[in-house]
Amino acid sequence: MAVGLADVSDDVEYATPPAGGVPGRGAGRRGAGGPDGRSTGRRVVSQVAGVLAEIFLTLAAICALYVVWQTWWTGVQAEHTQAQQRQAASWTSPASDGTKVAPAQQGDPPVQPTDPKYGDLIAQLYVPRFGEGWARNIVEGTDAAQLARHGLGHYENSQLPGQVGNFAIAGHRSGYGEPLIDVDKLQPGDPIVIRTQDYWYVYTYQRYQVVDPTDVWVVAPNPEQPGSTPTKRMITLTTCDPPYQVATHRWISWGELKYWAKVAGGVPQELATQDASGAVRFTGAKAESPIAAAVGGSLAPVVAVALLAWLVLAVAAAVAWRWPALRAIREGRRPRPDVSFYGWLTRLMPGVLPVRLLLVALLLFAAAAALLEWVFPWAASTIPFLKAMSNYVAVS
Template identity: 65%
Template structure:
């Protein structure tokens, strides 16, 4: 017979885990700083490769709306194929001023979304904002000689980012207010930046008077690193047509019912409709403030209260950990508040910090081809 049996199992008492040493905490903070710096660098690349293109598209859309040019897509309806005209191509515009919109350029090889404005002048102020710039010393569309233009190959919408994909015979269509000028790509070459003969009236032999009606597109080479050379693409005029007659056959498609449609989609991207990011920054901060006040009233700061009362151990030193703890409310709310702050900070980098850095830091200025444009 057994008397008074009991369990001899030991009872475990959990004790708070001790904090890491000062050296490890310092290394943790350094790691957070390095990761933040890496994230900022990645965001700068996104700004340079993508957002500058969005801003350029915004300016191009505004420029297109400001001129009274007919819609080649006939507002989505059926269009006609414009008849190729004979005789001397008309010159339009005759005396453009610096910064004026002189044409729109379509290159189907670059995709059904690709079309860029062409303005007078090739300074960075123009091609960063407007897409393509016309060398003021060169001929106008359709003229005998060399109709030369320039554009970025990377950033700012990279209008000439795919010049290496052009194939012999590809159409390059230039539309002024009233006329189409249809060129066809012939060849390319890579030259030094000092080889300015490529935009001469006769780039094939600058000492001989021109006899051809040529187009020359200049851009940087290589694409993603410091541009040590220039990629030059040539084409020759095939024919011209009237905008009032329709669109060139190179820009037309036929659907299953036989209806002719404009092949280029001119619908602005969703990102280009955002506008200036300063409104995004302010909206994110106002949203954060409203949620912050609401969470402080409803829950106060439960994490800080638990640490002070000893219910939770004092955490290791951490920049982002501190930011989370300083937000009121339960954990999902605290993380949401932190995300709103980080989003506002990222938008502020795009709106103010990166443009300033690209304008004032020599290395970034050389890399980004950025110029500050007065509003």
């Protein structure tokens, strides 16, 4: 990069100063100034432009990192939290050897869970239209604390899976794992599968509608005729619209129960494939990504390791080489460089140029990880504009 690094690109020893002593500050620089001061003026303008370019490039990098945090890192954290919650629940895996297609059951479906508490894992959602292996947790409650980490939230005043009425859930459409980013891709007839601890509830997607946040009738027991006694077993998915912007509306998707089955009986046909031998494979298996498993949902250890690596390398470089670039400038063997934040930062590092660049890279990496871990979450929850873009507000 041209900005700030040209002045630190050479660590070789300069020739012995010419007779007459060590050049003074600024000596030896071409065009250091003329009688009319025009060269000096151009140099000042050039340095100001360089500093402004560094500032703008830094701001652009921070904005890009914010997008990475919003669209990727919050999803890694949500994925890790959900994986931990599934492990803690110790539900029987439907993907065990000898998996078979669960037969549809007759009669009224059982209701499960019967009395969930705030934050409890009550179900998992599978939507084949969103991709093979797509699955998200559903917890009790729809406030920001639940939706930001736990996938989807169940409206506490709505019905439960299997009940007559409206099983309503909310989720983010941008950031935090983006569980409902593809909700606009649903087509009539698509399966929407709910799994509780012991039962499958297979719903069929019917239609959608975009409404205002104040249209709370969409999660009523009978959204088709608000105020009337419900007769159907429905599911409602609510999310923000448009995505990646201030959410001015809500995208509402409705479905109706098709059948229910027992987890002990296998997996629903909608989540199964069969090979030539007739063996059944569960297509809804959801494994935690290697990145989420490796970092554990927190970048704090990554920041600590990067800073420790920087410290060890900096001490070793200081012992082996000291600060050759600063010594050459101080002794007049190289011209005093132009103003540059990144150039100044590089010159402050000990060692030869490759080592100094590596030290700067470690510091910048630690700073980027710190932004993702602490600064951006604070900004998204504090700065009004970012809060409006980043936080999903569920229908009351």
